[in-house]
Amino acid sequence: MSQSVDAGADRRQIDISVPTRGRAPWGSRALKWLCWLAGAITMGVLLLIVSYILANGIPEFFFRDEEGVLRFKDQLFAVRYSSKNLSMFPAIINTLSMTGLSLLFSVPLGVGGGIYLAEYAKPNSKLVKVIRVTAETLAGIPSIIYALFGMLVFVVTLGLGISMVAGALTLGTMTLPMILRQTEESLLGVPMSYREGSYGLGAGKLRTTIRIVLPVAMPGILAAVLLSIGRISGETAALIFTSGTGTRIAGLNDSGRTLAVHLFKLQEEGRAVGASFAVAVVLLIIVVLMNALSAYVAKKLTTKG
Numbered sequence: 001m002s003q004s005v006d007a008g009a010d011r012r013q014i015d016i017s018v019p020t021r022g023r024a025p026w027g028s029r030a031l032k033w034l035c036w037l038a039g040a041i042t043m044g045v046l047l048l049i050v051s052y053i054l055a056n057g058i059p060e061f062f063f064r065d066e067e068g069v070l071r072f073k074d075q076l077f078a079v080r081y082s083s084k085n086l087s088m089f090p091a092i093i094n095t096l097s098m099t100g101l102s103l104l105f106s107v108p109l110g111v112g113g114g115i116y117l118a119e120y121a122k123p124n125s126k127l128v129k130v131i132r133v134t135a136e137t138l139a140g141i142p143s144i145i146y147a148l149f150g151m152l153v154f155v156v157t158l159g160l161g162i163s164m165v166a167g168a169l170t171l172g173t174m175t176l177p178m179i180l181r182q183t184e185e186s187l188l189g190v191p192m193s194y195r196e197g198s199y200g201l202g203a204g205k206l207r208t209t210i211r212i213v214l215p216v217a218m219p220g221i222l223a224a225v226l227l228s229i230g231r232i233s234g235e236t237a238a239l240i241f242t243s244g245t246g247t248r249i250a251g252l253n254d255s256g257r258t259l260a261v262h263l264f265k266l267q268e269e270g271r272a273v274g275a276s277f278a279v280a281v282v283l284l285i286i287v288v289l290m291n292a293l294s295a296y297v298a299k300k301l302t303t304k305g
Contacts, residue, residue, distance in 0.1 A: 105173075195212065234283075
């Protein structure tokens with residue numbers, strides 16, 4: 001008799017512990033719909049901006065000749081810029097060069113600093129706290145402040161002059177805090193069991209960091225690089241003060257304008273608004289392609305790791 005009572009008690013306990021499936025509380029449902037609404041608004045704004053740029057920019061690549069035949073405006077991609085052809089080809093080359101030079105400066109320092117903070121520095125040391133606060137502060141400084149800093153330090157003090165190198169160092173300084181903090185957060189997000197397993201197999205600190213931890217954190221690090229590419233490609237104020245507005249394909253010590261600066265100057269003049277929309281289309285395509293290339297490289301590195 002006692003066994004049957006105990007069995008019944010066990011069944012009642014099991015029945016009580018099984019969660020009942022019902023409708024979620026109204027607060028959870030409201031929060032869910034707010035998240036969907038925020039996502040829809042974000043996607044809607046993005047589609048609106050892209051559609052507006054494409055609708056106004058694509059027709060600027062074509063014209064009708066005297067016979068009414070639709071032809072492509074190849075003068076927009078002439079090797080040399082002039083006030084007649086408004087060529088954007090030099091600006092395209094300068095944009096790619098500026099992006100590569102800036103990342104060449106910011107990525108090694110940012111990733112290296114993030115590795116030090118996450119893997120080698122003492123977690124509660126004053127140095128780590130100071131670096132984190134400094135990086136977060138620098139990430140929120142307006143670009144015009146970086147423009148003045150780059151002009152005073154790189155252009156004047158170091159004597160680099162108005163050049164691509166001065167602009168790249170300025171943009172590298174601007175994107176460095178974001179890469180540093182994102183690298184640190186990505187490395188700290190890797191489970192400690194990965195490191196312990198590597199140590200248990202006899203691997204050292206450096207090998208564990210490079211072969212085990214970095215490949216796992218690579219998607220987060222590449223996300224910071226993608227954001228840096230977008231900021232570099234769209235920056236104007238910092239480059240006007242440091243790399244200038246030269247219209248030719250610039251060398252390292254020459255003044256040269258990127259696509260964003262080229263677009264700004266066309267809008268500023270007021271007589272080539274249509275051509276500025278064409279520049280916006282090309283800039284949008286370049287940013288998308290560079291982001292896709294970075295994502296592909298991140299996938300390959302993660303797979304190899």
